Amino acid sequence: MARRKKLRPALLARRFFFFVAGSLMVGFLAVFLNAVLALYMPRHFSVSIAVGIAVATTFWLLRLVKHPPLLLKNVPPLAAGLCAGLGVHIARTWIR
Secondary structure, three states, X not given: OOOOOOOOHHHHHHHHHHHHHHHHHHHHHHHHHHHHHXXXXXXXXXXXXXHHHHHHHHXXXXXXXXXXXXXXXXXXXXXXXXXXHHHHHHHHHHHO
């Protein structure tokens, strides 16, 4: 059987840092992109597109620094962004 790696405090702190940094980046990018896109298209679509772009950009940057999200290590950033944008679009449609 394969042995599990022990989680050291430095490793936990690094994972926590990148989790918080990634979450904040998605949030700020989504708000900023929504504000820009809302000028050119209906708000319903600008939110979905902004979230999709924010997720894809964050995943790409996290992979660039070699810290992909824990449960989504093998997911391409574009696929994650498309799924997030589609999820937001479906949720906004159902909530109405």
